[in-house]
Structure formats: structure tokens, C-alpha cells
Amino acid sequence: MRLTLVDYLHMRTTCTMFRSVSPPVDWKKKALEGLELPPLSQWLIFFEKDGVCSLVDPRHGDKYLISLPPSLSNCGIYYSKNGWLLMSGNTNSTFLFNPFTRKIVPFPKDDIPYRFFTSNMGFSCYPTSSDCLVVVFGQKFYEKVNLSYTRLGGQGWTDVDFVFCENSPVFYQGAFYCLGRGGNLGVLQFTAGEVTWRVLPKPTRPCCSYHQNFLVECNGELLSVFVGEFGKGVRIFKLNHFPMAWIEVESLGHYMIHISRSSSLAAMATAPGMENKIYFPRFCGQSGHSIVFYSLDTKKFHSFESGDADEDFYSTRAQLCSCWIEPTWC
Template sequence: MGGGLCSSAYDCILWNPLTLERISLPQVNAEISFSILTCHPSEPDCKVLLFASGIPSILYCELGNKEWITLNYHDELRRSLQEEEIVEDNLILYNPVCCNGNLYAVLVPSRWDSKLHIVKIHDIQPDSLKIESLNVFLPVVPPLGATKRIYLMESCGDLFTVEIQYKDQILTGVLAIEIHRLNFSNKEWLKVDSAKDRAFFLPPGVEQADAAVSSPASNSDIANRVYFTLFDNNNLYSYNIEDGTVSISSIFLNLPRVYEPSSPIWLMPDLRFTNTLKEAKDKSNTEQEGGGKVCGKENDIKEDVEDIGDTNELFLSDLPFDMVKVIAERLILVDYLHFRATCKIFHYAAPSIQWRIALQMRVESPSLLSPWLVFFEKQSVCTFIDPKHGEKYHINLPQELKGGCIICGSQDGWLLVAVGEKSTFFFNPFTQVIIPLAELNGHETRSFSCIGFSSSPTSSECVVVEFDKRMCLESGDDKFGVESCRMREDHWNMNFFDDADFSFNDNSAVFYRGAFYCLGKKGNLGLLKLNDEEEDTWEVLTQPKSPCLSGYHKNFLVECDGELLSVFVGCLGKWVQVFKLNESKMTWIRVESLGNYMLYLSCSSSLAVMAKTPGMENKIYFPIFCGESMVFFSLETKKFHSFESKDVAIDFYSSREKLRCGWIEPRWC
């Protein structure tokens, strides 16, 4: 609306910083959590609503009134919940939002594992109000980090939720962002994969849910993004909704820290906007290949020769068919698939690949000799990117995994995938084989900060562990839980261990010499041993000490050639350091070169592989992009590069980081 509510201990005004117009309001003698206007201040029936902090009360007044009217909504809210047979003790409303003339708010349940639901507030009178439970729960996204915030907001007449998951409680990094839109007709939340006509802005303060706003945006450089800040720097970050990457939009040297008493808020000018943008249709070519569908790149050439111009048509008809076959035989796998999709002649010259015997191509297909980046797109497609060539292709997900799943780990060509709140599967995307694990126990919901598995799920010895960051509710002590499940077991085993000054840093656990090792946020090592005959044990090792005392943003643990390596990444990629564990002395030794090995690092999976393709060795690959090329760190130059930029160094201000992804080694058997 172009303005905001400003208040001190007693005085309260509406202020438009663009026109400097002020509207005085009655003094406020209560602590306020949220504030909202029912409509623009120029409207005759505009009301100002203040939601009291910690008590079920709303203060409201119409413009020109001399005092606030206090309405207690406790009994009315309880009545509306009882009609829907909802039992709830905590009767405090949060995050009010106006949408299409209606006022909505969020009821946060008293149980931490219960769902948040939306109520509608209407018929606000001096002595009463009405609350209607919509029986609509906020969408559930399995928690990945230590802290998450969910914002309810209006945008262009629609109701949206934006959920952001942070890697820690002090908001120094982001693991995932998801947006949903409410379909009012069937009360269903729809995941938003693209929002090309609008942008979302999240407040710096964690308690400023009512300060989250959305704005129409026709500029493609601004639209289709979520903007946010982090605790430990002065950068403005943007999340691209369509490609799932985070980049640094701007640097504000005078941006206040989020912990300061008066955090900044977003202020949207009063705009009138008509949505005329239409989302482009996906024109990817699709062909059936064995277990899954493989789709060409977005800009692939159409299949039919008739669709190609006259010049190219003559060239293709002049090219000997045997020569076309020879060309096809020399292509790497991804190029081979795109080659087949180009036209009918190439389609006939390049026979369909039998996925189960594709490993025979490994000698002649360099792209199969290194891991690929893997992530899920639009809830139904598994996407791969070859880090060397930048080629991208897709495989359709089987029905069991459609509807939203998260990559939790990777090993030997298998992905460990979480689906919903309780289901876990092993999935080989190349063979389409799915191996289910037991459902999580009882009412437990997934909330892990570190996960790992010991071996390929085809082995009877395979065991999966999830390190749960939650509090031990029964004792009230700071503890974390470890859930473990072996193949063919029908349940998960739960153990609780003392926190012992160990903070998980959202990286993957490594199974090494019969135990699971975790690298903590402080650079210390935690060791989990699962014992068949005795109780499982957890130990935070006093040695080795962290090789980096401060200044790093991320760290990773990976096994390389039978040894444990730790990798520390400085803030904004200013430096990268690699260390090897000397087990005899229990100290970290600095590694200056990886030799012929290469590392692939991400939050969900980290791999070490010997390079078979010249030019890929002695490098560390990250799920970071500069343009369309993947970024790597060279231990030779001590700088970030990409194959596209060659010798030109890259900084994080010109790159994009992919969230919710992992690395996988292609395996068809």
C-alpha cells in the first residue's frame, strides 16, 4: 500500500515515506506482534488491526477513532475449532493477511509436530468478531535444516506460502525454499515451479512474518524470485524459483543485522498492475528409453526433417548414411541422445540404447566416467548435468516418487530419497529400481540434519542412519536422536544421545571402517557405532582438533582412496582448504594436491573419484554455476574456474548455487 505502521512505546501512526503523509492513531499500551490494514487508508471502511503478543486479543480502530477497541477471540476461536473437531490448547493467531477483501491468520499448534492451519476472521464489530476454520493446513515440507520459517502472504489476489529452511539457528545459510499457492476451490496447496509475473520479499527479522510481501514484476531480472538476507553479512540474496538456484543480488554496506532491535522491512510502492504475462510451454522433446523417459534439452532441434529449412534438408540427404552412423558411435551418451532427437535420419542411424547394458559404453563415453549432478524438477522429473560438458538431460520419475521428494544421499549409483514425512526409498534412476525402507515409527515425522548409509542397498549389510536435530521432549534436555534402519527390517530404531557440544552442519555422514563419521559445524568429528549385541554408541572425538578455527562457511567430509578428507570453504568462496586425517596421530594434515582424484561436494552427498578424463583431475566440483557452466575449485591455481571461462577466475558474486541436489555415479546394474 506504499506505507507502513510506525510505533514507539505509546505513539502510533500510519506513514507513507514516499509522500511523507502521516495519519495519527490512538496510543497503544500493549505489546504488539502483528499489524495489518484491511484495505488502503483512502478507503472509507479501512480498519487498523493490531494482534497482541502472547494473548488472544486484537486491537482495532477505524481511521479517526480516538481509542483502540480490544476484542478477545479465545472463545470464538475455540468454538470454530470444535466445529471441525480440532483439539488445540494454543489459541494465539499469527501472520494475518488480507486477500480479496478477506482477513486470514495462522494458528500455530502447541505441539511442535502438528500442522499449522488457517482461519478466516470476519464481521469485526465493536463487541464481537467471527472466526471460521477453513480446515486448510499449511503445506508440509520435510525439514532439512535447524530452523525454518514459513510466511503466509497475498500476491495479486492469490494466497501463497513461502517456506525457507536455514542450515542453523542463527540464519547463516539456506538449504531449501518452497512456494505454494492455495487453490480456494478445492482447498489444495499447489507447488509453485514458476512465478514469472511476481517476486517475493522475506523480512530480515525472524519474528516479522507480517513484513513478508510480494510485488508484481514484469522485469525478468527481478521476477520469479524470492529475496532474502542472512545473519552474517550485508548481502541481498535471490532464489530463482524456476531453476532452484541462489545468487547474490546486491551488497548493502549499511544493511542492519537481523538481530538489531529495529530490523529493516520491505516497503512496496502503491502500484496498479495487470497480469498479462503467460508462462512459456515446455517444448522439450521426449522419447522412451528403457525404464524412464529421456527428454532433450529445451532448445533441441525438432525431430522431423520436414521442419528443417531447405538448406539443411539438402545437406542431410547428401550425407552418406554410413557416415552418420560413424558419427553417432563417437558421441558421448548425452550428445548421443540429443543426436537421436534431431531428425528422422539421425534417429534411424543411432539405435535406441538398452539402459541395462549401457555400462559397456563406459570406455567410449567419457561422460560416464565421472559423477553427474542430480536434482528433481517439477516433482516428476529427475535431471542430470554432466559437469565437464554442461549437458543436461532428464528421466521421468516413477509414480511412487512423484509429488515431491528430497535427495538425502547417494552411493554406488543409488539415491536415498525422502518422500513426504515418513517414507524413504532407495532409487536407481537409470534402472528405475526402487527399494523401500520401513516407514518412520508412529507419529514421528522426519526432521534430520545429517544422513548416511553404509553401502549399496543391494547388500544385506546396508544400514541407513538419520541424525535428528530435535530436542528430546520427554526429558527437556538438549539431545539429538539417531534413527537407524537395516535392509529388510520393518521398523526404525531410535536412540537419544547428549548434545555434547556438537552441532551438525548439514553435510553427509561417511561410513568409514565400520562406523559413521560426522564433521560438525565447529570442525570436530563425531563417531557413531551401531552394535548388534550392545547399545549403539556416540562419541565426540577430542582429537583431531578443527584445522580451521574460524572464517569458513561450509565444511564437508569425504572418503578418498581409503582415507578421510575434510574440506573447508571460506565465506563466499574466498578460499578452500583440504585436509587428510592422520589416524596414527589423530591430526589433520593439509593437502596441497589431490593428484588424479577429484572431489564432488554437496550437502546431501560428497564423492571422491579418480579422474579418467584429462583436465578434470585435482579439482573440487560444487553445485555452483557461472552462466551455464559448472564451477570447480582448482588446487593448482587455488581459484574457482569453470570449463566455459577456462583460465578466468570466478567469484561467488557472479555465480548461482543449486539447492536440494546431489552427486551420483551413473550405474545401470
């Protein structure tokens, strides 16, 4: 029972004898009973067809399927945090969903504004908490962008003018931080019932040559990740609050980062060899679902299937409309 779920499943499929001494385990029931389960790596989650979502383990390249409730058909994933997905469908339905427990938390009656122009969304904590805050970066018209927010169980949405940001927000130290195209930061602060929005004059853009940028919290620090054009290198910076500036990070130590447009997550590596790497929602290899990562040790792209061989980042296959999720049965 000290094995992770993935390793336990692998052990049971090794041979008849192993299967006979390792009975099937109801992992959801054990989590609800309060038993501590071994940590799992973040998995890439996406929908392949109606009623089914796929989960890919970045270390082993294994793919798992989860059937979805009928009400979730034709829905899109906009954000992921603490094992929950923020989803929205074609029938003006928006909700939070845990694919492991199959629990659904609906939004307030007033639906998300600017639904068909929505850029990004985010939420602050477990949606089972009354303190859960939800934010939406929605483009009402082609030039004006609004930021809307609500509290689950509250009375609807409130707007704040916003400067466009193209990646998912991060709830950090009681506020939502957003990384703009120019590498600057916007902060949505909730204090004593008041809401303030600021675009910080500093830090300024830490590098010039990049194609995409991402924001992620790692071990209590706020990190920005900049991906060069045509996959030519990846640079990581840590926010230094005094003075307010980006400081380049050369190593993540035992941590790993999983980035995507909908969600970027960081965690301690759960298996040897996964540390000090940045994982992308891109596939390569003969299996078709070996995940591509950037190694801060070699400064190159690889996959576990290809070993030490380099991967050409833009010859790999991007998995659109996907995000990373932290498996949890709690």
C-alpha cells in the same frame, strides 16, 4: 563401445552418417548382462518440476532429464551413494531410489523418527544388500539432536544422543564418520551387534576461517574440505590416524571431489582437465548450467565454459536441494 555414455550421445548427434553407424544402445540392459561400461563422472541431480529430475554433466555442462514414477512426486533428496538416492516425501514415505534403473527399495514399516526435523541421512552400501545400514541425524526439539539408525529389513529404529553435525556422514572403514561444526569428528561404530557413539577429542579444528565444511572419502583416505567465508579459498585436510591429526593436502593428483550438503563424492578423473578440482552445486555462464569448481592448481574458482577466467563464487547461482550421483545401470 569404448566411449562413455555422454561421448556416445554426442557422437550420434554430430551428423547423419555418424548416427547411421552408431545405433541406440540400451545401457541398462548391457549393465545387467555384466558388460563393463566406461566410467562416467559424477553428475549433479535435482528436481525442477513434478515428475522430472535434471542431471548436469560437470565437464560438458549438458543437462539430461529423467522422468520419475508418480510415487516420487514432491519428494526430497537427502543422500546419494553408489548411484542410489535416499529420498523422503510429504506423505511419510521414505525409500531408496536408483533413477537409472528406476528400482525402489522401501524402508522398514517403522518410519524415520523426527521426520519434520531431519537434518541429514546416510547409508553404508548398496541398498539391495541386507547389510545396508541407514542413519538419520534428526533434531527432535530445537536443542536436542538424536542419531537414529536401522538395518534395511530390520525391525525399526534405535536412538543415540548426538552432538549436532550439519553435513552428510561418510561410511568409512566400517563406521559412520561425521564432521562437526568445530571441525571435530563423531564416529558411529557397529561391532559384533553392538553400537557405540564417540566424539573424538582429536583431531582438533585444522583451520579457523571457514564458512562450510564437508567430509569425503578419497582413495581410501578420509578428507575434510573447508570453504572460506565469501568463497575466499578452499582448504583440504587428510586424517592422519597416528597421531590423530588433520594434515593439509596441496594436491588431489588425478582425483576430483564433488561436494554438497547432501552428499560429497570423490573419484578418479574420467576426462582430461577434470582432475585436481573440487566441484560445487553452483552454476554460472551464459548456458545457465556450467558448473563451478575450485582448482587446486590456480587456487581460484573457474568453470569449463569460462576457461582460465576467474569466477566470483558468490555471484554464481547455488542449486539448492541437489546432490551428486554416480551414474550406474547395475
